[in-house]
Amino acid sequence: xxxxxxxxxxxxxxxxxxxxxxxxxxxxxxxxxxxxxxxxxxxxxxxxxxxxxxxxxxxxxxxxxxxxxxxxxxxxxxxxxxxxxxxxxxxxxxxxxxxxxxxxxxxxxxxxxxxxxxxxxxxxxxxxxxxxxxxxxxxxxxxxxxxxxxxxxxxxxxxxxxxxxxxxxxxxxxxxxxxxx
Amino acid sequence: xxxxxxxxxxxxxxxxxxxxxxxxxxxxxxxxxxxxxxxxxxxxxxxxxxxxxxxxxxxxxxxxxxxxxxxxxxxxxxxxxxxxxxxxxxxxxxxxxxxxxxxxxxxxxxxxxxxxxxxxxxxxxxxxxxxxxxxxxxxxxxxxxxxxxxxxxxxxxxxxxxxxxxxxxxxxxxxxxxxxxxxxxxxxxxxxxxxxxxxxxxxxxxxxxxxxxxxxxxxxxxxxxxxxxxxxxxxxxxxxxxxxxxxxxxxxxxxxxxxxxxxxxxxxxxxxxxxxxxxxxxxxxxxxxxxxxxxxxxxxxxxxxxxxxxxxxxxxxxxxxxxxxxxxxxxxxxxxxxxxxxxxxxxxxxxxxxxxxxxxxxxxxxxxxxxxxxxxxxxxxxxxxxxxxxxxxxxxxxxxxx
Numbered sequence: 001x002x003x004x005x006x007x008x009x010x011x012x013x014x015x016x017x018x019x020x021x022x023x024x025x026x027x028x029x030x031x032x033x034x035x036x037x038x039x040x041x042x043x044x045x046x047x048x049x050x051x052x053x054x055x056x057x058x059x060x061x062x063x064x065x066x067x068x069x070x071x072x073x074x075x076x077x078x079x080x081x082x083x084x085x086x087x088x089x090x091x092x093x094x095x096x097x098x099x100x101x102x103x104x105x106x107x108x109x110x111x112x113x114x115x116x117x118x119x120x121x122x123x124x125x126x127x128x129x130x131x132x133x134x135x136x137x138x139x140x141x142x143x144x145x146x147x148x149x150x151x152x153x154x155x156x157x158x159x160x161x162x163x164x165x166x167x168x169x170x171x172x173x174x175x176x177x178x179x180x181x
Numbered sequence: 182x183x184x185x186x187x188x189x190x191x192x193x194x195x196x197x198x199x200x201x202x203x204x205x206x207x208x209x210x211x212x213x214x215x216x217x218x219x220x221x222x223x224x225x226x227x228x229x230x231x232x233x234x235x236x237x238x239x240x241x242x243x244x245x246x247x248x249x250x251x252x253x254x255x256x257x258x259x260x261x262x263x264x265x266x267x268x269x270x271x272x273x274x275x276x277x278x279x280x281x282x283x284x285x286x287x288x289x290x291x292x293x294x295x296x297x298x299x300x301x302x303x304x305x306x307x308x309x310x311x312x313x314x315x316x317x318x319x320x321x322x323x324x325x326x327x328x329x330x331x332x333x334x335x336x337x338x339x340x341x342x343x344x345x346x347x348x349x350x351x352x353x354x355x356x357x358x359x360x361x362x363x364x365x366x367x368x369x370x371x372x373x374x375x376x377x378x379x380x381x382x383x384x385x386x387x388x389x390x391x392x393x394x395x396x397x398x399x400x401x402x403x404x405x406x407x408x409x410x411x412x413x414x415x416x417x418x419x420x421x422x423x424x425x426x427x428x429x430x431x432x433x434x435x436x437x438x439x440x441x442x443x444x445x446x447x448x449x450x451x452x453x454x455x456x457x458x459x460x461x462x463x464x465x466x467x468x469x470x471x472x473x474x475x476x477x478x479x480x481x482x483x484x485x486x487x488x489x490x491x492x493x494x495x496x497x498x499x500x501x502x503x504x505x506x507x508x509x510x511x512x513x514x515x516x517x518x519x520x521x522x523x524x525x526x527x528x529x530x531x532x533x534x535x536x537x538x539x540x541x542x543x544x545x546x547x548x549x550x551x552x553x554x555x556x557x558x559x560x561x562x563x564x565x566x567x568x569x570x571x572x573x574x575x576x577x578x579x580x581x582x583x
Contacts, residue, residue: 010296010317020249027245032237039238050240054248120235142232163199170196171189174224 012072016062023061027054030073034080040139041084043128049087053080077144084136085154126176134169137162188218192225295319302547306349314358314372321350351378439552444481445541451512452539454478461485461537464508471504474534475560482553484519484538486560491533505537515542519550521557532568534561 011029014022031050038049056079064075127135136155140146148166152159194200195208212222295303297312304310306320353360353376362368362376370376444454451460458476465471465487475486487505509518521536536557540549 024245024249027248031240031245035240035244036235036238047241047244050244051248051251055251058248119231123231123235138232142229143235163197167190167193167197167199168186170193170225170228171186171191174192174221174228175186175189177228178221178224 012064012066016064018062023058026061027058030076034076037080037084037139037144040124040127040143041132041136042087045087049084052087053083056083077146081140081144081146082154122177123173126173129176130169130172134165134172137165138169138173141166189221189225192218192222195222196225196229304551305351305353308351308362308378309364309367310351310353311361311364312355312358314360315356316358316360316370317352317354317356319350319352321352352376438555439548439550442481442549442552448541449513449516452482452516452541454483457483457539458485460512461508464511465504468504474564477556477560480552480556482519482538482540482549484536484553484557484560486557486564487535487537489533489535505535509539512539516540517542519553521554521561534564534568536561 011022011025015026034053035046035050038046038053042049057076060079064072066072070078127139130138137148137151140151141148148162149159152162155162191200191204191208195205200208212218295305295318297303297316297318300313302309302311303318305318310316310318312318353362353370355370355372355374355376357372359372360370360376362370368376450456457478458473461476462473465473470490472488473485474488477484477486505520506518509516517540519536519538519540538553538557540553
């Protein structure tokens with residue numbers, strides 16, 4: 001099997017041309033990822049965060065170059081991340097509350113996954129107990145796959161600071177999951 | 182910071198390989214001696230995988246509508262002038278048979294363009310194209326070609342039928358993965374390449390035959406043996422041409438409609454004509470969101486047309502919150518669940534229709550898929566007409582990928 005090349009996404013192309021059904025599909029397709037970021041990193045303001053990110057994405061969409069260096073996934077992730085970082089710079093929000101009812105698992109079947117869902121819920125709750133700077137590094141690095149050096153650059157801090165936040169965050173998470181908050 | 186948290190941080194640094202050699206040796210020695218620390222180390226090692234495995238979370242319902250409204254989308258309006266064309270487009274978009282959880286789709290493409298994402302077999306103007314990846318397939322009939330709208334043939338003309346097959350241009354552009362054209366042993370097109378066919382397929386040309394008369398006989402003499410032989414030759418040629426064109430036409434119809442299938446022996450009761458409807462109704466009895474509109478067991482396999490909440494029918498969703506799949510899982514044996522979904526606009530909002538069928542042996546043959554596709558499509562179109570009535574009264578449409 002050859003290495004996949006960049007997929008020319010017809011939905012994306014049509015959305016760039018302003019077709020409403022395609023824009024809707026694009027939002028539905030990438031919505032869970034964006035919402036997950038907002039729910040995890042901007043708890044309590046997740047809806048505002050979600051709308052703000054999509055406003056930026058849809059406004060910039062016609063200018064996205066499908067043949068450019070960044071894939072659409074990368075592009076939308078960067079916009080989402082930078083929006084969140086700007087938000088935190090301005091507001092220094094610390095979300096300490098988790099609404100588990102609002103965390104509807106997408107793509108998890110109803111049967112046979114109770115244990116996994118419980119574990120996921122515990123981990124989500126533990127994430128919400130981290131200070132926001134630590135949570136941001138843990139989520140963006142482990143869930144979004146962002147390199148620590150990139151995070152340091154985007155947050156405007158030294159790489160050592162990012163690593164320290166990561167270790168503190170992971171340490172606290174492991175402690176919480178072990179019953180030692 | 183507590184010693185407890187500092188200890189966990191050290192474990193995180195150990196995981197990242199950031200401790201000095203001495204620090205690492207000391208910590209590993211402690212892990213070997215302290216059961217609690219060993220457990221904590223296990224938790225730390227598992228943490229990256231657990232985090233990466235956290236599922237994405239669906240946004241609250243209606244939030245997407247608010248997002249799109251705020252960004253200027255005209256709330257899913259569709260020009261009334263599109264009328265039935267738009268509705269047919271919506272139905273056509275759904276005419277892909279999908280086998281849960283993952284299986285190849287089969288698409289019959291007479292003309293126009295079809296994007297394939299995933300694994301599918303496309304019968305493009307009679308040429309099988311097996312896609313595994315992302316590909317765009319386009320069929321452009323030659324001038325005077327047979328035109329097909331849905332299942333209805335327009336401008337039926339024997340000669341044009343032959344020309345359509347012989348002269349159709351087929352383009353296969355592979356963007357990801359690969360495509361095999363022409364069946365087993367055919368051309369393989371890799372990602373980044375495009376395959377194109379414009380040449381007529383080799384087959385006898387139904388053209389005119391030049392008749393050379395020899396002297397000595399009156400042209401109209403019915404008893405002239407030469408003329409009689411010539412006429413017989415002409416008639417045989419014409420007959421051969423008609424046979425050929427008829428074969429093509431039958432092949433094209435078969436490619437679209439498929440052929441009725443024999444009922445396999447030893448079917449599970451739920452797949453038999455006598456048991457399908459009862460099994461389905463029992464299976465969906467607790468799901469009020471699913472209404473069975475039609476059950477058809479005229480041929481194998483049986484299928485049902487079900488009205489469902491369109492919110493559950495988007496890409497990657499499981500209509501009826503998995504109730505259909507749960508029902509299928511109650512059937513013994515290697516059974517495949519075939520599903521066709523369509524979301525239509527109506528004055529009262531969206532209407533979701535789906536065709537559901539169970540087949541034996543898990544994977545359908547191409548013939549079973551084609552025939553089932555044709556039968557379900559006919560039923561769905563009938564229900565579309567029933568639901569929509571005068572299409573021009575409806576101006577909403579939602580289209581999504583198969």
